[in-house]
Amino acid sequence: MRAWSVLVTGANGEIGHGLITRLAQAGRSIVTIDIVPLEPALSRLVRREFVGSITDVRLLERILAEFEIDLVFHLAALLSTRSEFTPVTAHEVNVEGTLCLLEFAHHEGESHGRPVVFLYPSSIAAYGLPDLETKMRAKRVREDEWNTPTTMYGCNKLYCEHLGRYYARHYKQLAADTTAGRVDFRCVRFPGLISALTTPSGGTSDYAPEMIHAAAKGEPYACFVRPDTRIPFMAMPDAIDALQLLASVPRERLTRTAYNLTAFSPAASDIGDTVGRAFPHATITFEVDQKRQRIVDSWPAEVDDTAARRDWGFAPRYDFSRAFDEYLIPTIRERYLA
Numbered sequence: 182m183r184a185w186s187v188l189v190t191g192a193n194g195e196i197g198h199g200l201i202t203r204l205a206q207a208g209r210s211i212v213t214i215d216i217v218p219l220e221p222a223l224s225r226l227v228r229r230e231f232v233g234s235i236t237d238v239r240l241l242e243r244i245l246a247e248f249e250i251d252l253v254f255h256l257a258a259l260l261s262t263r264s265e266f267t268p269v270t271a272h273e274v275n276v277e278g279t280l281c282l283l284e285f286a287h288h289e290g291e292s293h294g295r296p297v298v299f300l301y302p303s304s305i306a307a308y309g310l311p312d313l314e315t316k317m318r319a320k321r322v323r324e325d326e327w328n329t330p331t332t333m334y335g336c337n338k339l340y341c342e343h344l345g346r347y348y349a350r351h352y353k354q355l356a357a358d359t360t361a362g363r364v365d366f367r368c369v370r371f372p373g374l375i376s377a378l379t380t381p382s383g384g385t386s387d388y389a390p391e392m393i394h395a396a397a398k399g400e401p402y403a404c405f406v407r408p409d410t411r412i413p414f415m416a417m418p419d420a421i422d423a424l425q426l427l428a429s430v431p432r433e434r435l436t437r438t439a440y441n442l443t444a445f446s447p448a449a450s451d452i453g454d455t456v457g458r459a460f461p462h463a464t465i466t467f468e469v470d471q472k473r474q475r476i477v478d479s480w481p482a483e484v485d486d487t488a489a490r491r492d493w494g495f496a497p498r499y500d501f502s503r504a505f506d507e508y509l510i511p512t513i514r515e516r517y518l519a
């Protein structure tokens with residue numbers, strides 16, 4: 182019998198942490214790529230760890246030769262704030278890197294004859310509302326609305342959704358033997374993610390996780406957006422559940438390439454108040470960075486996730502209160518006490 186493996190890129194990142202643990206619990210053989218070595222606790226869970234770039238075609242060829250991959254979680258990316266400082270590097274990693282991975286998946290599918298399920302986390306950054314007034318009027322934004330991102334990262338994500346759709350359905354459509362369908366591309370548009378175990382770096386939704394982790398560590402925090410700022414968020418365990426669920430659902434149930442996901446849409450002040458109640462010594466202030474604020478103001482306050490719920494049964498376990506009371510606060514407390 183074939184030993185199928187799952188490939189995780191950006192494995193050492195926020196989503197990678199939770200995902201690798203879950204895949205290992207499910208007994209999967211895991212191969213990883215990250216530009217930095219995995220933390221030892223994660224490293225122990227994987228069959229093979231490659232330290233290198235996703236744009237290194239030689240490295241991908243080696244993986245192709247050594248492993249039979251039937252599932253890819255392509256998590257590696259430069260987030261939205263960082264990408265604004267280095268847009269060309271962002272394009273290299275976020276777009277050219279994704280193109281390399283799609284080619285890799287296509288060739289894997291060709292070599293072992295089974296479509297490679299390719300999970301791609303896109304983002305609310307794929308949206309771009311022109312101003313705050315439009316954002317407040319927009320209500321729950323559907324997947325096909327406001328696809329005019331203002332950030333390099335958002336443009337990269339939206340384009341890669343299309344690249345994935347191209348590989349899945351139209352790849353080399355003029356060739357004599359058309360070979361589309363080797364890649365079974367599936368994509369979610371994540372809201373801001375909040376993990377109790379890690380803090381993100383280089384994102385613009387980072388104010389939420391940063392506020393919580395700073396309070397737990399007893400450090401003051403100056404939130405870089407206005408108290409009334411509202412975007413959707415989700416607790417990390419729900420994000421991992423969603424990726425795994427979408428990976429396992431029969432292809433014929435899917436009616437879209439990219440699915441909105443959401444769990445709760447608190448104002449920044451709601452997060453601050455809840456954190457302040459849990460950690461009474463927390464010092465949270467608001468010092469607005471107008472430029473980062475503009476980015477968050479271009480993202481929807483709420484998204485419509487009806488398609489994900491209908492097509493593949495997405496149903497987050499954590500609403501705002503449960504996320505804080507049952508996941509974030511107890512886990513973070515324990516983490517910093519340890």
Ligand code: SER
Pocket residue numbers: 260261262303304305306334371372373374383384385386387
């Ligand atoms: N969390 C991401 C960022 O802030 C958005 O998907 O860049």
